[in-house]
Amino acid sequence: xxxxxxxxxxxxxxxxxxxxxxxxxxxxxxxxxxxxxxxxxxxxxxxxxxxxxxxxxxxxxxxxxxxxxxxxxxxxxxxxxxxxxxxxxxxxxxxxxxxxxxxxxxxxxxxxxxxxxxxxxxxxxxxxxxxxxxxxxxxxxxxxxxxxxxxxxxxxxxx
Numbered sequence: 001x002x003x004x005x006x007x008x009x010x011x012x013x014x015x016x017x018x019x020x021x022x023x024x025x026x027x028x029x030x031x032x033x034x035x036x037x038x039x040x041x042x043x044x045x046x047x048x049x050x051x052x053x054x055x056x057x058x059x060x061x062x063x064x065x066x067x068x069x070x071x072x073x074x075x076x077x078x079x080x081x082x083x084x085x086x087x088x089x090x091x092x093x094x095x096x097x098x099x100x101x102x103x104x105x106x107x108x109x110x111x112x113x114x115x116x117x118x119x120x121x122x123x124x125x126x127x128x129x130x131x132x133x134x135x136x137x138x139x140x141x142x143x144x145x146x147x148x149x150x151x152x153x154x155x156x157x158x159x
Contacts, residue, residue, distance in 0.1 A: 008116045009086035009143065011126055014039065029126060039127060047108045048130045086141060087149045089156045093136035097156060103130035111151035113144025
């Protein structure tokens with residue numbers, strides 16, 4: 001089984017794989033600062049992930065329980081990583097998404113781009129779930145192709 005490795009610019013890297021029987025994805029986010037989050041998607045919705053921060057002790061215990069995994073990293077050119085970039089979009093006061101949850105954007109479905117983090121008052125929320133409520137002043141970090149990022153900007157601006 002291959003593990004998908006997705007760069008999260010400014011954050012780190014997400015490594016995950018599908019659980020066929022459960023219709024979910026499971027993996028980790030390795031942050032640039034060395035911290036690690038366990039991530040599990042909602043059944044039938046790979047975009048919605050719950051992120052659980054793990055201490056180094058918890059990582060060791062979990063690794064011991066699971067055994068040594070084999071990671072198969074796809075080549076950057078086969079992933080199209082060179083085509084991916086990130087952009088930040090502000091949620092302005094009066095924005096159509098001010099006070100509304102991420103799910104209302106249907107970002108991934110409508111733009112083929114993904115929200116990877118939200119910066120609010122200097123605090124970063126990595127991999128926000130669909131229940132995350134936007135407020136004016138938020139900076140939404142989106143990753144995707146140029147075309148996807150353009151569509152994401154229009155979506156967040158116009159609603």
